[in-house]
Amino acid sequence: MIEVERVITLDHALTDVVGFLSDFGNTEMWDPGTVTCDRLDDGPLSVGSEWRNVSVFRGRRTELRYRLTRLDPDHLVFVGRNRTATSTDDLRFTQEGGRTRVTYKARIEFAGLARLAAPLLKREFERLGDEVSGQLPRAVDHALGDPPTGDGGTL
Template sequence: MVEVSRTFTVAKDRAAVAAYLRDFTNATQWDPGSQDNVQTTPGPVAVGTVWHNTSKLVGVTTELDYTLVRDDPDHLRFEGVNKTATSSDDLALADAGNGGTQITYRANVSLNGAAKLGEPIMWLVFQKIAGETVRSMTSALEAL
């Protein structure tokens, strides 16, 4: 399994941060790999909502279906699956004072079968894009 975690603070209140991040369609604005996210279940965003995600990392395009599995005011979790990988995005939110929010973002991916041999490369890729993710997410949230 490949895991990356970053903790950072944004100058936006927790309610606004949670409202924005809980709609995974917005991930195209803060996730460097996400190219397209389309909500595939009808209705408002809630636990069980599914998005079809298309991502591109190191020149490889992959598609996963992500489900919102935790939707609390201070914690969001999305889980994605396809034939070769299981992925999760976990976002813990805490009040940081001065109206800001501390975000602890954890991304995990487990590759299946022969693809598992690529985990050391994916670890390097995740470490590289983690900083880009923090910058992109901070910019997107503070522009709200």
């Protein structure tokens, strides 16, 4: 099993950040490995909503079916599965003034012979975690609008 954790502070309100990140289809904007992520059901987002995520990792294309397993005002959990891996994205949120602190934990459990490669892949997943730390704030700013400048003026 591989675990990667990052803490990211965003200059947006908690409800707005959770609203954006609760749609796992938005991973196309902030996850550097995601090629496509399409919702498989319709209607309001709820526990049980599912997505088909296609990613590229180390030059190989892989597909996982993700399900939203927890949808709380301050905590989201998505679990993706295929025959060789189970991937869990756990996002916890805290409000700090008008800003939101996101604790993002990704856990990948490999099945069968793929388990043998896990120790060799840890460094690559750490690098991806660093890339998420850079891309996520830009994606949120793009989706929700640039954060306030703090001076009360306009450009």
